[in-house]
Amino acid sequence: MLYRSWGSSADEALDYTNSSHEDVEIIEQVRLTMKAHVISLFLSGTIDKPVAREIVRAINSFKEIKQGYEDVHEALEDHLIKEVGEEGGWVGLARSRNDHVATALRLKARDLLEELLNSLLALRETILSKAEENKQVIFPVYTHFQLAQPSTLSHYLLYIEEELSSRWRNIFSELSQLNRSPLGAGAIVGTNLKVDRKKEAMMLGFDDVVYNTISATASRSDIISVVLEVANLMVSISRIAEDMVLLSSNMIDVVQLPDSHVSTSSLMPHKRNAVTMETLRAKAGLIIGEVASVLSIYKGTPSGYDLDLQEMNPHYWNVLEEAIRAMKILKSAISGMVVKKEISDPKSLSTDEAELKSIQNKVPYRKAYFEIASSIKQGVYQSNLKPQDSIKMKAVIGSPNPDLITEEIRIKRSFLSQDQDKLTSFSLRVRNGMNLMKVIEDDLLQE
Numbered sequence: 001m002l003y004r005s006w007g008s009s010a011d012e013a014l015d016y017t018n019s020s021h022e023d024v025e026i027i028e029q030v031r032l033t034m035k036a037h038v039i040s041l042f043l044s045g046t047i048d049k050p051v052a053r054e055i056v057r058a059i060n061s062f063k064e065i066k067q068g069y070e071d072v073h074e075a076l077e078d079h080l081i082k083e084v085g086e087e088g089g090w091v092g093l094a095r096s097r098n099d100h101v102a103t104a105l106r107l108k109a110r111d112l113l114e115e116l117l118n119s120l121l122a123l124r125e126t127i128l129s130k131a132e133e134n135k136q137v138i139f140p141v142y143t144h145f146q147l148a149q150p151s152t153l154s155h156y157l158l159y160i161e162e163e164l165s166s167r168w169r170n171i172f173s174e175l176s177q178l179n180r181s182p183l184g185a186g187a188i189v190g191t192n193l194k195v196d197r198k199k200e201a202m203m204l205g206f207d208d209v210v211y212n213t214i215s216a217t218a219s220r221s222d223i224i225s226v227v228l229e230v231a232n233l234m235v236s237i238s239r240i241a242e243d244m245v246l247l248s249s250n251m252i253d254v255v256q257l258p259d260s261h262v263s264t265s266s267l268m269p270h271k272r273n274a275v276t277m278e279t280l281r282a283k284a285g286l287i288i289g290e291v292a293s294v295l296s297i298y299k300g301t302p303s304g305y306d307l308d309l310q311e312m313n314p315h316y317w318n319v320l321e322e323a324i325r326a327m328k329i330l331k332s333a334i335s336g337m338v339v340k341k342e343i344s345d346p347k348s349l350s351t352d353e354a355e356l357k358s359i360q361n362k363v364p365y366r367k368a369y370f371e372i373a374s375s376i377k378q379g380v381y382q383s384n385l386k387p388q389d390s391i392k393m394k395a396v397i398g399s400p401n402p403d404l405i406t407e408e409i410r411i412k413r414s415f416l417s418q419d420q421d422k423l424t425s426f427s428l429r430v431r432n433g434m435n436l437m438k439v440i441e442d443d444l445l446q447e
Contacts, residue, residue, distance in 0.1 A: 001071070001338035001442045002078040002426075003070065003074055003322035008102075011174050011341070012259050014070060017070065017178060017310075018069075018070055018071070019070070019072075019074070019308055019313070020065045020067075020070070020071060020072065020308050021069045022314050023065060023072035024065065024072050025108065025313070025314075025317050026072065026101075026104045026108050026313075027062075027063075027064075027065070027072055028099075028104065029107040029111075030072050030073060030076060030100065030104045031062060031076070031110045031323060031412055032104075032107060032156070032204060032437075033060050033100050033104050033107070033183060033397070033402070034059055034076060034080075034091065034100065034104045034301035035056060035437065035441065036183060036200050036203045036204050036437060037091065037094075037095050037100070037183065038052055038055050038056055038059065038091060038194075038201070039052070039056075039203065039386070039437060039440050039441065039444070040094075040153055040184070040195045040196060040199065040200050040203075041090060041091075041093065041094070041195070042444065043099060043196065043392075043440075044193065044194065044195055044196065044201065045189050046090070046093065046094075046193065047087075047329070049444060050122075050386055051084075051087045051090065052343060052444050052445045053445060054083075054084045054087065054088075055084055055087070055088055055090070055091065056441055056445065057112060057445065057446055058079065058080045058083035058084050058088065059076070059080065061079075061083065062075075062076050062079050062080075064234065067313065071097070071101075071310075073097040073100055073101065074097075076432055077091055077092065078211060079088075082130070087220075093187065093191075093193060093433050094184070094191040094195050095186070095191075095195040096185075096385075097212075097215050097218070098186070098188065098218070098305040099182050099183055099185040099186055099187070099216060100183070100205055100286070102182035102185075102216060102217055102424045103181060103182050103183045103312065104202070105181070105208075105220075105223060105316070106178055106179070106181070106182070106222070106223070106346050107204065108316075108317070108422075109178055109223055109226060109316060110175065110178060110179060110430070111265065112317070112320040112321065112324065113174075113175045113178070113226065113320065114134075114175075114426075114427060114430075115158055115324055115329075116171070116230070116320060116323055116324050116327065117168060117171060117172060117175070117333070118163055118325055118423065119147075119148050119327035119331075120167070120168050120171075121168070121416065121419060121420055121423065122331060122417050122422075123164060123327050123331040123334075124161050124164050124165065124168070124412075125416065126331050126334060126335050126373060127157050127158075127161045127334060127412055128157075128158075128161060128416065129159055129271055130153075130154075130157055130335065131153075131154040131157040131158050131409055132154070132155035132409055134152065134154045134157070135152060135154045135402040135405050135442050136388075136402060137152055137153040137154070138153075138339075138342040138343075138388070138391075139152050139153040139155070139156050139254070139339060140149050140247075140254060140343045140389050141156060143247075143370075144277070144421045146342065146347065147345055147347075147348050147389065149351055149352075150348055150349070150387035150388075150390045150391055150400075151391070151401045151403075151407070152391060152402075153338040153339055154400070154409075155399070155400035155404075155405060155406050157334070158316075158405065158408055158409070158412065160334075162238075162412075163236045163237075163414055163420075164237075164294065165412065165415060165416075166227070167232060167233040167236060167238075168419055169419070170229050170232070171226070171229045171230065172223070172234065172419070172423065172426075174225050174227070174229050175224045175425070175426070176207070177222050177225065177425075178223065178225075178226055179199065179205075179207045179208075179430075180201070180206055180207065180208045180209055180210045180221045181201035181204060181206035181208070181209045181210065181216075182209075182210050182217060183197065183200045183201065183202060183209075183214035184196075184197035184200050184209075185197075185210070185213035185216035186216045186217070187217065187305070188213060188214055188215045188217055188218065188304055188305065189213055189214075195432065197209045199397075200371075201433075202432060202436060203433060203436055203437035204437065205431065205432075205433035205434045206433070207428065207429065214303060214304065217304075217305050217407075218303060218304050218305045218306075218309070220294075220298060220309055220312060223316055224294055224295070224298065224322075226315055226316075227294060227315070227319045227320070228291060229289055230319050230320060230323045231284075231287050231288060231290075231319065232242075232285070233323060233398075234283070234284040234288075234323055234326060234364070235284055235288070237278065237280065237284070237312075237326060237327075237330055238281050238284035238285075238317065241278070241280040241281040241284075241330070242277075242281055243276040244257060244274055244277040244280060244333065244337070245274045245277045245281070246249045247275075248272070248274050248277075249354060250272075253338060253341070254339060254341060254342060254343060254345075255335070255337055255338070255339060255340065256331055256334065256337065257272075257274055257276075257277070257334030257337055258335075258337065259275040259334065260275075260332070260336070261274065261275070261277070261329075261332070261333050261336070262274055262275060263275040264409060265297075266447075267369050271420045276329050276333060277333065280326050280329055280330065283322050283325075283326060283418045286322070286338075287318075287319050287322060287323070289396070290315040290318050290319050291314075291315075291319065293313050293315050294315045294316070297309075298312065305327055308353070315325045322372050324414065342387070345385065346363055346382065347376060347381065347389070348387070348390075349383040349385045349390055350372050350376060350381065350389045352382070352383075352385055352389070352393060353372050353383055353385065354368045354371075354372045355368075355369075357372070381430045384445065
């Protein structure tokens with residue numbers, strides 16, 4: 001113990017509130033945050049170069065949270081004092097666990113979001129390449145899970161890409177909002193030492209600061225917004241997983257998933273169970289539960305830091321890490337899936353027949369509709385059209401007409417390229433800021 005000046009290590013307050021196990025996730029981010037703080041103390045003239053050097057060296061040697069500490073922050077500060085001596089206690093000036101953990105959480109979330117957004121870009125590229133190859137492959141689409149009208153695999157894949165593209169942009173927007181620094185805000189009202197919060201933010205790759213010190217230390221809304229958007233993404237791809245489970249079942253048998261994504265039964269040797277898609281579908285439900293936990297904890301906390309916020313941290317990482325895994329699973333499944341057969345039902349062409357009758361005979365569509373519906377009801381409906389005819393007749397943007405699909409793929413590739421450039425630019429800004437801190441650190445470490 002470092003901070004508790006009373007009681008003993010057997011106290012309930014130490015054991016029950018201990019977050020050391022969960023804090024393993026943010027050790028690296030806590031070290032970076034402390035390093036920026038020490039450099040800030042040095043640049044302000046509060047500590048001299050030899051002291052800053054020894055503290056930074058001690059920060060670099062901190063590798064694990066030993067037993068007997070409330071959290072990673074206490075363990076790190078005690079490590080610094082033991083390694084450097086009394087001078088290590090300078091790190092307590094103008095610093096609180098409140099602003100340091102808020103900073104570390106944003107750094108960790110930023111790292112995971114960058115990985116997730118890159119995974120999404122790779123998935124979208126795979127989908128567009130697959131769509132390019134399958135413009136003519138007939139594929140069933142449904143409403144109310146009843147066969148609707150003829151479409152193509154390319155058209156279906158571009159629907160998935162559209163969903164992912166929208167989610168990508170929303171998540172990237174949340175990343176930009178997240179990338180603001182709480183560091184230097186102290187416990188709640190800042191500090192009497194005039195540390196340069198803007199400089200600290202720059203050294204950690206942040207674009208700006210969270211200005212108000214209450215918000216900086218006690219708000220988790222930006223991270224909550226991130227997990228809400230990621231949950232929305234997971235709900236969207238859960239529907240795709242459900243499609244794959246149904247369409248690959250031996251009752252419908254339109255799609256074959258790669259062997260690496262299916263498992264058999266311990267009793268029934270003929271089974272090809274779509275186990276990765278089933279699990280992905282379940283993981284989306286788990287993520288909804290994680291989000292519900294975060295919101296339930298947060299809504300009851302008064303303004304200012306409360307230890308309740310600590311209990312939210314593991315839920316953030318569960319959401320983001322599961323989403324990253326899910327993108328990789330879906331990318332592999334889509335890349336290796338094949339369409340086994342064409343589902344053909346002349347009645348799926350009835351809408352085309354009604355539209356043609358209306359357009360060519362210049363009769364109201366509803367009149368043509370009822371005539372076709374009557375022939376279906378009487379069992380005398382026939383169509384001279386083929387699914388390929390139906391698809392080629394489609395005239396509006398976003399429909400499965402191969403010519404329109406070609407143009408849609410071109411447009412979506414342009415959007416993908418723009419999104420890749422946005423993320424590259426963002427990552428470069430982050431790295432440039434972090435490199436600035438590394439330059440200062442290297443200069444400090446020179447004797």
